[in-house]
Structure formats: structure tokens, C-alpha cells
Amino acid sequence: MTTTTSPREAASAASGESPAYLSLRDVKVHFPTDDGLVKAVDGLSFTLERGKTIGIVGESGSGKSVTSQAILGLHRRTRARVSGEIILDGEDLMTVKDERLRELRGNKMAMVFQDPLSALHPYYTVGAQIVEGIRVHHPDMSKSAAKKRAVEMLGRVGIPSPQRRADQYPHEFSGGMRQRAMIAMALANDPSLLIADEPTTALDVTVQAQILDLMRDLQREFGSAIIMITHDLGVVAEMADDILVMYGGKAVEYGSVNEVFYRPSHPYAWGLLSSMPRLDRARKARLDPVPGNPPSLINVPPGCSFHPRCAFRDQVEGNACSTIVPDLVEVRPGHLDRCHLTPAQKTQLFDSVIKPRL
Numbered sequence: 387m388t389t390t391t392s393p394r395e396a397a398s399a400a401s402g403e404s405p406a407y408l409s410l411r412d413v414k415v416h417f418p419t420d421d422g423l424v425k426a427v428d429g430l431s432f433t434l435e436r437g438k439t440i441g442i443v444g445e446s447g448s449g450k451s452v453t454s455q456a457i458l459g460l461h462r463r464t465r466a467r468v469s470g471e472i473i474l475d476g477e478d479l480m481t482v483k484d485e486r487l488r489e490l491r492g493n494k495m496a497m498v499f500q501d502p503l504s505a506l507h508p509y510y511t512v513g514a515q516i517v518e519g520i521r522v523h524h525p526d527m528s529k530s531a532a533k534k535r536a537v538e539m540l541g542r543v544g545i546p547s548p549q550r551r552a553d554q555y556p557h558e559f560s561g562g563m564r565q566r567a568m569i570a571m572a573l574a575n576d577p578s579l580l581i582a583d584e585p586t587t588a589l590d591v592t593v594q595a596q597i598l599d600l601m602r603d604l605q606r607e608f609g610s611a612i613i614m615i616t617h618d619l620g621v622v623a624e625m626a627d628d629i630l631v632m633y634g635g636k637a638v639e640y641g642s643v644n645e646v647f648y649r650p651s652h653p654y655a656w657g658l659l660s661s662m663p664r665l666d667r668a669r670k671a672r673l674d675p676v677p678g679n680p681p682s683l684i685n686v687p688p689g690c691s692f693h694p695r696c697a698f699r700d701q702v703e704g705n706a707c708s709t710i711v712p713d714l715v716e717v718r719p720g721h722l723d724r725c726h727l728t729p730a731q732k733t734q735l736f737d738s739v740i741k742p743r744l
Contacts, residue, residue, distance in 0.1 A: 441628070
């Protein structure tokens, strides 16, 4: 039987704690097209508590952003077929009415989009866009009070001269300042869930560090749960408590940052870590990129979707890798992966082959 309960959720249930703030159970997002059914997300489960951060990593096309859009209900007016459960603070977002979802979106849950220049409207000032987001959820608030709140939030995210900047347009902001403005907009209503989709893409390393510090500070202040979607493993190592590794629309590994970084269990995670440069010590060998290309989500390879690119598929007896979809199972307490290799094989391969490369 496929595991659909995360280790954190299982531990909470065993100890009698309240359920996680956000819980996804067997979520599927499929897009019918003329060429076939695109299985962008295919049976994803994880949980997230208040004040915690989960990092979702994987190559482009693995289903990371589609997952975040499903949580926000952005697929409702598309042809997408969405199923499963998405529970936010005890409320099933899959069954609530559109009106209720609009009340939640931007208020209880908010998103920092990947490209702030395209996410911000070019014809309205930054301040006006933040004011609109505030007054949608607080219609009794005066425009002047909302403007004061918008200026306050711009100042909180580190934008200099926020009173003046609030009256400027997105094109007058630098990339880092636009990203800060998006964070200010997302946090204007004190959401309890923040989804950050590639929040540091195209920013220089100094600005990246400032953005991450800002999000950490705001999380401590508001106690928000954060979903960090990125392909940058360095960002995940710095920000996240847990890591979810996605491949071909499925979770292939899930565990704490320490477990996944220092004792990864899935060959795809091995490949991601082996291809990441290290600055803390001299590297004796060349970086090892993951061979091949991500799978087509219309024609997902049978069996383990990673097997065409896996260097260790010959270690599995028979043809299980190419015929049987592996379950997501616990390999160590709180650490799950989806692979046909036995625990002994994974330990031996990691210690003898992978660890020397890292």
C-alpha cells in the first residue's frame, strides 16, 4: 500500500497533538490535452505545521509550481482535473465554494510568485496594488488607513523611503525591490501560510541573502507556515525544516533537512546533491550532472519514472524498476523514499559511491 501520511503527521497523531496546519493527501492535478493526459502532480501527500518551512525541490517540470497553484485553487477555472484532499486549518480547500476560497486567498494564505515583474500590474503603482489587496479582505478599512498599512509593509521589508516608493510603478523598482514588494503584498494581511515560488530567482547572491533573512524574520514574527519552492538546494538548506524532493509529478524523497542532505536515500537526490558545487572545501572530482532529461508527463516511463536516468537500476533484481511503481515508504524514522533498492543496497552505494563525491 502506498504511504499517503507524512512522518510529521503520523508522529502528531501518535502523540495526540493537533493535526498539521496544512495537509495534502493523495493530490492529483491532471491536464487533458490533444496529445494526451499531462499528469503534472500524481498522488502527492505532505503536511506542514505553523512556524515551519518545507522546501519542495526538483527539476523544471516536476510539479512544484502546479502543487502550489492547486493549494491556492488556481486550477478551478481551467480544464485541470484536481482530486485528493487539501486541508488548511481543518478546512478542505477542495470542497469550499469559490467565494470562500477568494476570502482565504490573500488573507489566510498568500503567494510570492516567481517573476514579480509579470505578477505586478504595470499600470498601477505598487502602493495601490497593496492597498487593493488589503481592502478586498477588509472592506471597512478606509483607503487612507490601507495606504498607511501598505507603506508600513514596504518599510518592514526593507524598501527605503517607503512613502515615496509606494507611489512608484513596478518598472521603477529593481529586481530585488520588486521581490520585496511582492513579499510586502503577500504579508499585508498577516497570512498564516506563505507560498514562495522561486523567490530568489534572477537575484544576485547579496539580495538573495537579504530576501531569505527577511522571510525568516517575518516567519518568526507572524508564525507563518512557509512552502519554499526552488531548484536551489542552498536556499533549501538555509531555510527549510523538511525537504520534499519531486520527480515526474511524484514525491520521491521526504525528510528533515539533515536527513536528506547528509543521508539522502533516493538516487535522484544523490544526483541533485552530486551536481551541486561546494565552496566549503576543495572538490577533487568534476561535478556529476544527472544524465538525461526529465520525463514527459504525458508519457511517464513505466515503473519507477526515474529508472531511465538511474545509474543503479541494474542493482535491482529482475525488471522491477521498469515495470513496478515503487511505494513511498519509510527507510528511517521520519525519512521516506520511493525506490526499489533495498536499505542495505542504498547504504552501501551511498557510502562507497556517492558520499566521496559530495
